[in-house]
Amino acid sequence: MRTVKYTFLVVAIAMISFSCKNESQPETKTIDVASKTEAEKVLNPDAIYTDATFEIEGMKCAMGCAKVIEKNIAKMDGVKEVKVDFETKTATVSFDEQLASQQKISATVVNTSDTYSVTSWNGKTITEKTEESNE
16 A cells, blocks of 8 residues: 555656646747837927926835836926936926926826825925916
8 A cells, every 4th residue: 555655656746747847938028118108209409498396295105106207207298307206205307398387297297196296396385386376
């Protein structure tokens, strides 16, 4: 009886080890989508770019929040450069005022997720800017 158990065990191990060698893994291909999107975007070389800094509230993590916001702003027409810093909760953006604006950039941040909000623009709170423009 003991011999049968050992024989069965050896056969089972042999079947498992040989059956795994015949299986082939499917080929995995990766496509670099980000470089194609950036290549399609054309910036006006004669444009005058404005640099602005604004604060973003509601970010919870560097990769899931800050990088997604940065990517979405970078896709916008007229945006030359953008850097979102999770630690300071700020974003710095260089943009062409003919194609992008404070309102469009702020809307892009808010549309990324309902938890994000732009609280100040160039050191002034959004409500101050709104009140100044209404006067």
